[in-house]
Amino acid sequence: MLTFEQKQAIIESFPQLTKKEISLNRLNYHYEESLFEKSIVVEKLHPNGNGFVYVGDLLKYEPIANDKGLVNIRDFSEDELKEIITDSINYLSEEIDEQPIVEVWTSREGTKLELVYEKRNWNVYFNNNLEESFGSKEAAVDYLREEGFRLKQ
Structure with a gap:
């Protein structure tokens, strides 16, 4: 130490x-x-x-x-x-070069949403349209689960 x-x-x-x-x-x-x-x-x-x-x-x-x-x-x-x-x-100083992370979430009806980490936000997209944006992954996952979506394995 x-x-x-x-x-x-x-x-x-x-x-x-x-x-x-x-x-x-x-x-x-x-x-x-x-x-x-x-x-x-x-x-x-x-x-x-x-x-x-x-x-x-x-x-x-x-x-x-x-x-x-x-x-x-x-x-x-x-x-x-x-x-x-x-x-x-x-x-x-915003000199961050992180690769986006993309997860596909699916509802029981087969609707797919993408959870994307980009520019310090967790964004939820439907057909490339931004639906919601969150400051933490936990908040985004809570939202998706409340809406009936599960992470596609």
Whole structure:
């Protein structure tokens, strides 16, 4: 595990981040050029080595990010820390190059809808027409299930 000082040195190697001291000797690092209201990349870096990096809804981090889009970096290696910070900065500057994800959902009557992840949204299409758009996959899946659709296997 990297020490607080090692993590701090890695984070501060990103010139686009601005350090701000907060309570309990913790540090936040902001990306002032963020295209969004959210500008904190590294949140609550603590002298015990704990801290979080904001990744929003990047699919790459879905299994380990909490519901606020934060990933705990306590046990990250140097390479992992550099990668996640780079991904966070790119995310906040909309330089995301993720491939769309497409799922086909079918009703009992045979009607097919496509659930497509594109540009940070989960969109529901019927015959290439946008029907609904959601900020999370969970919300989109709930909607589809409530409407009687199931994921085609």
